[in-house]
Amino acid sequence: MAHVAVTGGAGFIGSNLVSALAKKGHHITIVDDLSTGLASNVDPNIAEFHHISLVDPIPLALALENAEVIFHLGARGSVPRSLKNPVATHEVNATGTLNVLEIARRTGAHVFFSSSSSVYGRNGALPKDERMWMAPMTPYAASKLSAESYMQAYGSAYEVPITLLRFFNVFGPRQRPDHEYAAVIPKWIWKAMQGEPIEVYGDGSQSRDFTYIQTVLSVCLDAMERKVTHEGAINLAFGNRITLIETIDMLRKHFPDLRVNFLPVRAGDVKESQNNPVLLKELFPTVIPTDFEIALGETVDWLKEYGQSVANGPSVSD
Numbered sequence: 001m002a003h004v005a006v007t008g009g010a011g012f013i014g015s016n017l018v019s020a021l022a023k024k025g026h027h028i029t030i031v032d033d034l035s036t037g038l039a040s041n042v043d044p045n046i047a048e049f050h051h052i053s054l055v056d057p058i059p060l061a062l063a064l065e066n067a068e069v070i071f072h073l074g075a076r077g078s079v080p081r082s083l084k085n086p087v088a089t090h091e092v093n094a095t096g097t098l099n100v101l102e103i104a105r106r107t108g109a110h111v112f113f114s115s116s117s118s119v120y121g122r123n124g125a126l127p128k129d130e131r132m133w134m135a136p137m138t139p140y141a142a143s144k145l146s147a148e149s150y151m152q153a154y155g156s157a158y159e160v161p162i163t164l165l166r167f168f169n170v171f172g173p174r175q176r177p178d179h180e181y182a183a184v185i186p187k188w189i190w191k192a193m194q195g196e197p198i199e200v201y202g203d204g205s206q207s208r209d210f211t212y213i214q215t216v217l218s219v220c221l222d223a224m225e226r227k228v229t230h231e232g233a234i235n236l237a238f239g240n241r242i243t244l245i246e247t248i249d250m251l252r253k254h255f256p257d258l259r260v261n262f263l264p265v266r267a268g269d270v271k272e273s274q275n276n277p278v279l280l281k282e283l284f285p286t287v288i289p290t291d292f293e294i295a296l297g298e299t300v301d302w303l304k305e306y307g308q309s310v311a312n313g314p315s316v317s318d
Contacts, residue, residue, distance in 0.1 A: 001024070001025045001026050001027060002026050002027070002068045002069050002224075003026070003027045003028075003029070003066055003067050003068050003069070004021055004026045004027065004028050004029070004067065004068070004069045004070075004071065004224070005028075005029040005030075005031060005063070005064050005067035005069070005070045005071070005109075006018055006021070006028065006029070006030055006031070006047075006070075006071045006073060007031045007032070007054060007070065007071070007072050007073055007074030007096075007100065008031075008032055008037060008072075008073035008074030008075060009028075009030030009031065009032050009037070009041075009042070009047065009049075009073070009074075010030060010032035010034060010037030010038055010039065010041045010042050010049075011032065011036060011037040011038075011041070011073065011074070012170075012172075012174050012175040012176065012213070013073050013114065013167075013170060013213065013216060014030070014032070014037065014041075014071070014073045014074070015037070015038075015041035015042070015174055016172070016173070016174055016213050016217060017071060017073070017217060017220055018030060018043075018046065018047055019043075019046075020217045020220075020221060021221075022043075022046035022047065024221070028046060028047035028048065029047065029048045029050065029063060029064065029066075029067060030042060030047045030048065030049045030050065031050045031052050031054075031060065031063050031064065031074065032049070032050075032051065032052075032074065033051065033052060033053040033054070033074075034051060035076070036077065036176065036179075038176075038310060040309060040310075041174065041310075050063040053092075053096075054074050054092055054095075054096025054097075054099060054100065055091050055092060055095060055096055055099070057099045057102070060099055060100070060103065061099075061102075061103050064100070064103045064107070064109070065103070065107060066107075067107070067109050068109055068110070069109060069110050069112070069224055070100060070103075070104060070109045070110070070111045070112070071112045071114075071220065071224075072097060072100050072111055072112065072113045072114065073114045074092075074096065075092060075093050075096075075114070075144075076088060076089045076092035076093055076140075076143075077140070077181065078140065078181035079118065079138045079140045079141070079268045079269070080180075080181060080266070080267075080268065081140070081180075081181045082138050082139040082140035082141075082143070082268075083138060083139065083140075083267060083268055086139035089139050089140055089143050090139065090142075090143050090146070092143075093140070093143035093144060093146070093147055094143045094146040094147050094150070097113065097146075097147035097150055097151070098147075098150050101150055101151065101154040101160060104154070104160045105154060105158045105160055108160075108161075109160075109161075110161040110162075110163070110224075110227065110229075111151065111154075111160060111161070111162050111163070112162075112163045112165065112220065112223060112224065113147065113148070113151050113162065113163070113164050113165065114165055114167050115144045115145075115147065115148050115164060115165065115166040115167065115233060116140070116141065116144045116166065116167055117166055117167065117168040117169070117209070117235070117237070117270075117273055117275070118136065118137075118138065118140060118141035118144060118270065119134045119136055119141050119144050119145040119148065119166070120132065120134050120135070120270070120273075121134060121135040121136045121137040121138075121141050121270065122135040122137055123135055124271070124272065126241070126272055126274050127239055127241070127274040127275055127276035128235060128273070128274065128275050128276060129235070129275075129276040129278065129279070130166075130232055130233050130234065130235055130279055137268050137270070138268040140268075148164055148166075148233060151164050152164070152231065152232065155229075155231060156231070161227070161229050162229060162230075163223050163228055163229055163230060163234070164230065164232065164233045164234060165219065165220070165223070165233075165234055165236045166233045166234065166235045166236060167211065167216065167236050167237075168208070168209040168210070168211050168235065168236065168237030168273060168275055169183070169208045169209060169210045169211060169237075169273065170210075170211050170212075170213055170216055171183060171185040171186065171210055171211070171212065171213065171295070171299060172212050172213030172214065172295065172298070172299050172302075173213065173298070173299060173302035173303075173306070174213075174302075174310055175213075175299075175310070176310050176311070177189060177190035177303060177307065177310070177311060178190055178310075178311040184208075184244070185210070185247070185296070185299065186299070186303065188247075188248075188251060189251070189299065189300055189303050190303060190307065190311070192251060192254070192255040192258050193255075193303065193304065193307065195257075196259075197259035197260060197261045198248070198258065198259070198260055198261070199260075199261050199263055200244055200248075200260055200261070200262050200263065201263050201264065201265055201266040201269060202244075202262070202263075202264075202265045202266075202269070203262065204243065204244040204245035204248065204260075204262070205243055205244070205245065206243065206244050206269070206270075206271055206272065207241045207242060207243045207244075207271075207272045207273060207274060208241075208242060208244070208273045209237040209238070209239065209240055209241060209242075209273050209274045209275050210240065210242055210247075210292055210295075211236060211237045211238070211240075211289070212289065212290040212292070212295035212298075214290055214295070215236075215238070215287065215289045215290055216236060218284075218287045218288075219236055219280075219284050219287055222284050222286065222287060223283075223284070228283055228284075230283065234279055234280060234283060235275045235276075235277070235279065235280060236275075236280060237274075237275035237277065237280075238275070238277045238280070238289040239274055239275050239276060239277045240274075240289070240292055241272075241273075241274035242292055247296070248260060250292075250293050250296055251296070251300075254297070254300045
């Protein structure tokens with residue numbers, strides 16, 4: 001079994017990954033500053049926890065020095081949040097990634113990094129593939145692209161083993177639904193549960209390649225177990241182009257009285273998103289994605305039963 005570190009391990013994707021790693025018997029270290037992650041997501045029986053920021057290199061190095069594998073999921077998320085405070089977004093997402101890579105350069109740890117489909121930005125061509133040009137529209141996207149560049153540079157210049165996974169709209173259980181920058185699916189479900197109208201920025205024709213958390217975990221675990229490396233990014237989405245209106249129609253099966261308020265288009269929002277999963281399927285041929293409507297239903301059921309456990313976290317504001 002490996003010693004695996006997870007930055008952002010108290011967050012949505014990170015805490016799910018920690019649970020999956022624990023089931024396989026790995027020794028786990030979590031690094032999280034709890035700015036958006038939840039202390040309640042940390043089980044001291046399965047992981048060693050360090051309350052540390054990615055921008056503090058010395059304590060970060062001490063926490064990660066013995067890790068053989070680092071899943072670098074910690075980040076300052078949200079496009080709107082980055083528009084309000086671009087410097088803080090850069091420091092955590094770009095400089096924080098550089099700090100992690102400096103540690104891996106010394107220790108030889110394999111670094112798995114979670115980037116974002118937002119790096120494509122103004123490139124409107126569909127479906128996306130890893131060879132396309134990127135044009136970030138927001139500081140968040142720019143910070144992720146900068147981190148991608150550092151990942152590839154350290155892989156090339158210092159032979160740090162890297163796996164760069166570019167996430168597309170991940171959703172599922174444990175995702176916080178209740179703050180200003182919450183992702184659209186948990187936020188909508190949470191508002192529907194309270195009998196409140198949901199908000200749509202634009203006419204709802206925008207599309208996303210929503211990816212269920214269990215699919216992400218399957219790829220991450222497979223990549224670690226087989227030591228999958230790649231010199232460039234790997235888009236982690238299976239080409240399921242779903243519009244917001246279609247998503248709302250599916251939600252109405254769970255919330256028949258769902259009300260919708262349509263608002264002006266929000267700055268920085270990408271109109272369309274869809275991946276071409278050729279590379280993903282080539283590298284991870286055994287991973288089968290969960291059907292979107294089934295995954296949406298499982299997320300609704302989880303939030304109805306356990307939503308309060310993730311709805312009282314730290315304030316997320318700028």
